[in-house]
Amino acid sequence: MSRHFRVWRGDSSGGEIRDYDVDVNDGEVVLDIIHRIQATQAPDLACRWNCKAGKCGSCSMEINGKPRLGCMTRMSTFEESETVTITPLRAFPVIRDLVTDVSFNYTKARETPAFSPPEGLAPGEYRMQQIDVERSQEFRKCIECFLCQNTCHVVRDHEENKEAFSGPRSFIRAAELDMHPLDARSDRKEYAQANQGLGYCNITKCCSEVCPEHIKITDNAIIPLKERVVDRRYDPLVWLGRKIFRRDQLAEAPPAGVAPDAHLDVGEMLSTQSGGPSPFGDDQTFPLTDITYQHPAPGSPSREG
Amino acid sequence: MKERIERHLYDVVVIGAGGAGLRAAIEARLAGKRTAIISKSLFGKAHTVMAEGGAAAAMGNANSRDNWMVHFRDTMRGGKFLNNYRMAELHAKEAPERIWELETYGALFDRTPDGKISQRNFGGHEYPRLAHVGDRTGLELIRTLQQKIVSLQQEDFAETGNYESRIRVFSETTITELLLDGDRVAAAFGYYRESGELILLEAPAIVLATGGVGRSYKVTSNSWEYTGDGHALALRAGATLINMEFLQFHPTGMVWPPSVKGILVTESVRGDGGVLRNSDQKRFMFDYVPDVFRKQYADTEEEADRWYTDPDNNRRPPELLPRDEVARAINSEVKAGRGTKSGGVFLDVSTRMPAETITRRLPSMYHQFKELADVDITKEPMEVGPTCHYVMGGVEVDPDTAAAAGVVRGLFAAGEVSGGMHGSNRLGGNSLSDLLVFGKRAGEHASAYAESLDKRPKVRTADVEAAAGAALAPLHRESGENPYTLQQDLQAVMGDLVGIIRREGELTDALKRLHELKLRVANVGATGGRRYNPGWHLALDLRNMLVVSECTAKAALEREESRGGHTREDFPTMNPQWRKVNLVCSLDDMGEVHLERKPLPAMRPELLELFEYGELTKYMTDEELS
Structure with missing residues (x-):
């Protein structure tokens, strides 16, 4: 059965939405349609893909304005008469058609200090409990599709924030290393705050929403990173605890921290300027009107011309 | 026509950025060599991520009776004794070290109750042997190696102010030709996929780690990258390929819906208790146990079911036979009209364990079926059938150094692109350990070879022009x-x-x-x-x-x-006379494929002694045994 598709074609100098009528078979996904367009109508239509099974994170694109994996978006999720519009990831520069320059993510990954092996433990001597590795394992499920990076409005609408802000992918890497039972560094949270722009995140959970691996990015990585930064910097009890307890016992110590009635704003406390940094950059005028991330209505192209 | 060609000088160029390539590159960089990694895709997207089950290594964490000799035996049996015995030996001996090493790079495998690396059962392995992370072990492996490379780049940055001073990843770059200086490799020629610009990487040593060939098949678990690039580059450079007739059809690929046809359903589904049934609901694998395996496999459902909890006193379920046996059995059932509508058979876990256990032990399978096929595997069976999965054949190599055989020097190969290690059939779990063991060896020996030359091989301008012409044609x-x-x-x-x-x-x-x-x-x-x-x-x-x-x-x-x-x-x-023969492919001067028979290297006596005489008689000729 033939159905109507709109696909963005172009490169860094500009482009346009083009129309394609393509046969769709039972059980197909959006990536199948792109492959059919390549094979029958536009052999040079550029699109990244590898595994076609949701495991490699290559075929990230925006489908009806939503950041999705092409291989994991079943055609049966659309109405039969619905036009499906496919556009490249919006937060990254277009190379050609659906392929974008995602080097931003690799640059940020390279700046994040790597795993630091514990001294005095030879290979084969590592001992960890399943329950302790599971927290980090959740973040290691990440397939680096960069949909979270693409959807995060700190960079999606504000190119200028890319310098200071590493994005959700980098935060779960920081959290993963922070929670690694044998990582020798103990400043992962402070690093995330000082060098990765953790303070810019205002916890709108858009990243968690688009994660195809269903990693609870905000709840399990970003919020714990933020909370613990507060603990470490301001709580004398925790400071004392770190001196007295071994690091692995710390987690079992009674949750010390900010008093229950003290509603401290995280960003405000950690900023060098009073009032804290704006999560949307300091060049904003208020009230903020254009920063709320909204899913465009189905069928309306999110990017034209 | 004057083309602009970007030129780089390296000591070692590794073509391929999957497990074998990254491990080789790490080793070359650790040996102090300036190293380039060529990746056809983005860094970290390699086909290795598709490996689900785990990495086989006889660490003995789950069963202390396991050791390299048992692993060696299983590997030879799985390959029907056509394996290069020395590769199987090195692999079995070195796999545990290679796995433990990954933990020092930050890998987080699933654990045993005493905190060691957990090991799971898999087809053809006598003891639980596969180090794993749920069913996404390949992803863990690739991410760990990727992050180790980043960590080495950070060290280089601290020292030189440049992340890429000693190791650089050329992502989305394809190599189309190897250029020679006499019989020595001199350079790799290719293009950036992104811009279409041409690139020449001169290096005295080149490691091929390009994976397999599955894209030549209709139903395959392999991605678009698997076009046999390394195999073909090696042939054209004067190296030889062995065992190319041996392709592994994984028994359980998805058969429905059509868009996912071929995508893998991990063997751990069966290792953890999943069973195969035909359309008559019969567990048909009991009818397909070959004589050579009858001693190790259960002949009743009762015994097979007891094995999951008491493997010491029961024989294994026949669902865990080597992959080739299971693939052929499914093929026969479907041909006999006992298949499903979509041409597969049923693989069922839903009646075998609680939903909660399924989602915990097979999270990515649950996810894959739910999202790709809208099938809830905790409630209904999966439909599966054979899919082209792995090529056992590949570049003929020296087992110890991974150097390619034939008339070329300076060329090395590791991982799926190399041949010999798996014989006629690869055991599940042996590929992840293979690429670590021989990736390391290839990196090490490529570095040593580069070190040994007094002067760098030179590229001829005419060759570069010819390669550019062919690429743009x-x-x-x-x-x-x-x-x-x-x-x-x-x-x-x-x-x-x-x-x-x-x-x-x-x-x-x-x-x-x-x-x-x-x-x-x-x-x-x-x-x-x-x-x-x-x-x-x-x-x-x-x-x-x-x-x-x-x-x-x-x-x-x-x-x-x-x-x-x-x-x-x-x-x-099986014919014991044929077991002694390797089929070796080369290209002649006219570019035509030339095939010849060569003898398979004979196993050393002390390795032969690891097997019972009775077992060897099933594979070997009388004169070999006398």
Whole structure:
């Protein structure tokens, strides 16, 4: 059965939405349609893909304005008469058609200090409990599709924030290393705050929403990173605890921290300027009107011309 | 025509950024060599992520009776004794160290109650042996190696102020040709996929780690990258390929819906208790236990079921037979009319364990079926059938150094692109450990070789111009044939005529058709310019797919027996005489595939003694045993 598709074609100098009528078979996904367009109508239509099974994170694109994996978006999720519009990831520069320059993510990954092996433990001597590795394992499920990076409005609408802000992918890497039972560094949270722009995140959970691996990015990585930064910097009890307890016992110590009635704003406390940094950059005028991330209505192209 | 060609100098160039390539690159960098990694995709997207089950290594964490000798035995049995014994030996001995090393890079494997690396059961392995992370072990492996490379780049940055001073990743870059200086490799030539710009990487030592060839088949678990590039580059550079007739058809690929046909359902589904049933609801695998395996496998459902909890006193369920046996069994059931509507059989975990256990032990399978097929595997069975998964054959290498055989020097190969290690059939879990063990060895010996030369081999300008001309040719043939049509035709030939079950007439026919395709591929065209143009990329890959397919078809026609990943309907049994023979492919001066028989290296006596005499008689000739 033939159905109507709109696909963005172009490169860094500009482009346009083009129309394609393509046969769709039972059980197909959006990536199948792109492959059919390549094979029958536009052999040079550029699109990244590898595994076609949701495991490699290559075929990230925006489908009806939503950041999705092409291989994991079943055609049966659309109405039969619905036009499906496919556009490249919006937060990254277009190379050609659906392929974008995602080097931003690799640059940020390279700046994040790597795993630091514990001294005095030879290979084969590592001992960890399943329950302790599971927290980090959740973040290691990440397939680096960069949909979270693409959807995060700190960079999606504000190119200028890319310098200071590493994005959700980098935060779960920081959290993963922070929670690694044998990582020798103990400043992962402070690093995330000082060098990765953790303070810019205002916890709108858009990243968690688009994660195809269903990693609870905000709840399990970003919020714990933020909370613990507060603990470490301001709580004398925790400071004392770190001196007295071994690091692995710390987690079992009674949750010390900010008093229950003290509603401290995280960003405000950690900023060098009073009032804290704006999560949307300091060049904003208020009230903020254009920063709320909204899913465009189905069928309306999110990017034209 | 004067083309701008970007030129780089390295000590070691690693082609391929999957597990083997990254491990080789790490080793070369640790040996102090300036190293380049060429990745056809983005960094970290390699096909290794598809490996689900785990990495086999006899660490003995789950069963202390396991050791390298047991692992060696299982590997040889799985490969039907056609393996290069020395590779199987090195692999079994070194795999544990390679796995433990990953923990020092930050890997987080699942744990045993006493905090060690957990190990799971898998087809063909006598003891639980696969280090794993749920069912996404390949992803863990690739991410760990990727992050180790980043960590080395950070060290280099601290020292030199440049992340890429000693190790650089060229992502989305394809190599089309190796250039030689006499019989020594001198450079790798290719293009950036992104811009279409040409690139020349000069290096005295080159490691091939390009993976397999599955893209030449219609139903495959392999991604677009698997076009046999390394196999073809090696052939054209003067190296040889062995065992190309042996392709592994993984028994359990998804068969429905059509868009996911071929995508893998991990063997751990069966290792953890999943069973195969035909459309009559019969657990048919009990009817397919070959004599050579009868001693190790249960003959009743009761015994098989007891094995999951008490493996010491019961024999294994026949669902865990080596992959080739299971694939053939499913093929037979479907052919006999006892398959599902979509042409597969049922694989069921839903009646075997609680939903909660399924989602915990097989999270990515649950996810994959839910999202791709809208099937809840905790409630209903999966539909599965054989899919082209792995090529046992590949570049003939020296077992210890991974150096390619033939008339070329400075070329090394590791991982799926190399041949010999797995014999006629690879055991699940042995590929992840293979690529670590031989990736390291290839990196180490490529570095040592680069070190040993007094002067760098030189590239001839004429060769560079010829390579540039060949790479750009399809773009100048705008009215040439559509590459996608050619690929479909090639896949049809290989899938229909050189598939799981092979016959002489069909193989002869296949060779004729491959010859016709060769003429058409020479006239393939690409429209749309050089910038990220998948049609052009495919047009260039086709040449490699074709020559490798020809090797497979030729060798399949020559080998008149059935063994592991090669089944001849007209020669249905294993023949001990054929076990002594390797089929070796090379290219002659005219660019035609040349096939010859060479003797398989004979196993050392102390390794032979690891097997019972009675078992050896099933594989070997009387004179070998006397």
